[in-house]
Amino acid sequence: MSLEQEIKQIVESCGAKLYDIETVTERGKTIYRVTITAPDGVDLQKCANISNLISPLLDVNPPISGEYNLEVSSPGVERKLKKPNHFENSIGERVRITTTDGDVIEGEIKGVQDNKVVVQTPQQKKEIPLDQIASAKTYFEW
Numbered sequence: 001m002s003l004e005q006e007i008k009q010i011v012e013s014c015g016a017k018l019y020d021i022e023t024v025t026e027r028g029k030t031i032y033r034v035t036i037t038a039p040d041g042v043d044l045q046k047c048a049n050i051s052n053l054i055s056p057l058l059d060v061n062p063p064i065s066g067e068y069n070l071e072v073s074s075p076g077v078e079r080k081l082k083k084p085n086h087f088e089n090s091i092g093e094r095v096r097i098t099t100t101d102g103d104v105i106e107g108e109i110k111g112v113q114d115n116k117v118v119v120q121t122p123q124q125k126k127e128i129p130l131d132q133i134a135s136a137k138t139y140f141e142w
Contacts, residue, residue, distance in 0.1 A: 003057075003061050004021055006057055006061075007034060007054055010050065010054055010057070011050055014049055015039075015040075015046075016036040016037060016042065016046060017037050017038065018034070018035075019035040019037050020033075020035040020075070020082065020086075021034050021063075023063070023064055023068070029069060030064065030066065030067065030068040030069070031069050031070075031071050032058070032068045032070050032071070033071045033073065034051075034070070035073055036073070037074065037075065042074035047072040047073055047074070048072075051070060051071075051072040054070065055070055077138070077140045078139050079137065079138055080136065080137050081137065081138065084115075084130060087112045087136070090109050090138055091111060092108065092109065093108065093109055094107070094108055094109075094139050094140070095107065095108070095119060095136055095137065095138050096136070096137055096138075096139055097119065097133055097135070097136045098134045098135045099128065099132050102134075105121060105128065106121065107119040107120050107121035107122070107126070108120045115131070116128060116130065117130065117136075
């Protein structure tokens with residue numbers, strides 16, 4: 001079983017879903033970030049509980065070489081969409097997509113089918129192939 005699968009099992013045992021795992025560098029520090037979601041929301045206590053369960057696993061199976069900090073958090077209201085299931089779980093939300101050719105498309109995600117994201121813009125419905133998405137992020141209009 002891979003490290004990601006083991007982390008996923010721990011997260012799911014706590015009533016949450018694994019959203020993403022990434023390694024980032026912020027302010028000169030390496031962060032191993034585990035992002036989670038939950039039907040009832042993600043609070044600080046849930047993050048702390050999951051962090052306490054994941055930490056011993058990472059002590060035995062380090063995810064990266066060198067020093068790093070473990071961070072368990074929610075993706076937030078405005079979040080990056082990278083994987084097909086991120087788009088599927090965001091149906092009905094507003095999204096800003098930048099395509100590989102530089103076009104920016106804003107609208108509501110209506111669905112994901114045949115490796116394409118269906119977005120309703122103010123003018124029309126567009127189908128954007130997943131492999132042509134350079135970046136995507138949900139956004140909230142205040």
